[in-house]
Amino acid sequence: MKTFDYDAIRLLPKKSILKSRRDADTTVKLGNHTFNLPVMPANMETVIDQSLAEWLSSRDYFYVMHRFNPQSRFDFVRSMQEKGLIASISLGITDDEYDLIDRFESAEISPEYITIDVAHAHSDYVFKMVAYIKKKLPNTFLIVGNMGTPEAIVEAEATGADATKVGIGPGKACITKDKTGFGTNGWQLAALAQCAQVATKPIIADGGIRHHGDIAKSIRFGATMVMIGSMFAGHDETPGDLIQENGKKYKAYYGSASAQQKGNDHNVEGRSLLVDYKGPLENTLRAMKEDLASAISYAGGSTVSSLKTVDYVVLTDY
Ligand SMILES: NC(=O)C1=CN([C@@H]2O[C@H](COP(=O)(O)OP(=O)(O)OC[C@H]3O[C@@H](n4cnc5c(N)ncnc54)[C@H](OP(=O)(O)O)[C@@H]3O)[C@@H](O)[C@H]2O)C=CC1
Numbered sequence: 001m002k003t004f005d006y007d008a009i010r011l012l013p014k015k016s017i018l019k020s021r022r023d024a025d026t027t028v029k030l031g032n033h034t035f036n037l038p039v040m041p042a043n044m045e046t047v048i049d050q051s052l053a054e055w056l057s058s059r060d061y062f063y064v065m066h067r068f069n070p071q072s073r074f075d076f077v078r079s080m081q082e083k084g085l086i087a088s089i090s091l092g093i094t095d096d097e098y099d100l101i102d103r104f105e106s107a108e109i110s111p112e113y114i115t116i117d118v119a120h121a122h123s124d125y126v127f128k129m130v131a132y133i134k135k136k137l138p139n140t141f142l143i144v145g146n147m148g149t150p151e152a153i154v155e156a157e158a159t160g161a162d163a164t165k166v167g168i169g170p171g172k173a174c175i176t177k178d179k180t181g182f183g184t185n186g187w188q189l190a191a192l193a194q195c196a197q198v199a200t201k202p203i204i205a206d207g208g209i210r211h212h213g214d215i216a217k218s219i220r221f222g223a224t225m226v227m228i229g230s231m232f233a234g235h236d237e238t239p240g241d242l243i244q245e246n247g248k249k250y251k252a253y254y255g256s257a258s259a260q261q262k263g264n265d266h267n268v269e270g271r272s273l274l275v276d277y278k279g280p281l282e283n284t285l286r287a288m289k290e291d292l293a294s295a296i297s298y299a300g301g302s303t304v305s306s307l308k309t310v311d312y313v314v315l316t317d318y
Pocket residue numbers: 092093094117118119120146167168169170171174176207255256257267269
């Protein structure tokens with residue numbers, strides 16, 4: 001099997017049709033909504049909280065709220081919808097999560113988006129939850145992750161997933177490959193390409209994005225959107241206090257399966273680190289948009305979808 005990752009790929013330019021990069025359309029549709037960028041912050045405690053969810057949603061960016069304050073999710077959904085904003089939450093697969101679905105159904109509240117967020121989603125326990133959500137909340141767009149194989153994508157879609165999320169262990173805070181020997185770390189882009197060959201619904205590429213150009217590469221290899229953790233962490237608007245060390249500013253970033261997040265040392269597959277302080281999020285989003293607009297121009301088109309058909313080379317001596 002041929003494998004490659006983001007750094008080994010160069011996309012090949014086509015003749016541009018744009019007078020200005022400002023004319024490139026960087027929006028993307030997922031479910032019933034169109035968003036400014038094919039990018040979403042990771043559903044992690046050091047990346048998103050309610051105030052950032054409101055900030056993003058009110059500016060037409062997609063987000064997924066994390067699931068680590070489980071009791072707050074019902075009120076979160078209600079409060080977002082009362083403000084006219086999209087409600088997008090994460091769920092695990094424990095019995096309590098079924099109760100939450102029942103609560104939404106009884107109150108006749110449907111979050112616009114639900115993401116099932118477990119480390120290894122190719123599992124009948126996950127598919128049972130997929131079927132339950134589709135039955136109880138049929139209007140909710142359901143994202144299921146994480147997965148890393150075509151077999152998993154086929155089964156998730158057949159069970160009712162509206163989109164799947166691909167990436168086992170490529171994230172900056174991941175230690176899954178070292179702890180278990182498994183995953184897509186080091187070949188995430190090739191794994192995405194394999195999954196995209198069988199997918200009939202959108203795929204979200206999750207983990208390992210280190211440069212803005214990796215967003216364009218993800219779309220070329222089959223992603224509709226990308227989920228980003230470490231590059232979103234460290235902003236003014238992202239959770240956590242500023243930390244000063246040797247005259248430099250940082251913020252904490254820890255894995256959702258880290259000891260820090262779990263509060264114990266069982267089944268730890270994540271680590272804690274510091275990421276550089278990056279200032280206001282709007283500057284990063286503007287730069288992402290400009291870089292993606294430029295990529296669209298190199299692709300010879302005017303929309304994100306023009307990236308899907310460009311040629312590429314794999315640097316063999318990489
Ligand atoms: N994208 C990635 O590569 C990874 C992401 N994560 C993130 O960490 C967080 C914690 O996730 P998770 O570990 O799923 O924890 P959860 O506590 O959510 O576990 C999910 C459920 O599946 C069961 N399970 C069975 N086999 C596995 C397995 N191999 N890995 C995980 N769960 C299994 C668990 O039971 P039991 O605990 O008893 O085994 C539990 O009931 C999530 O936010 C997840 O996205 C974690 C690891 C990898």
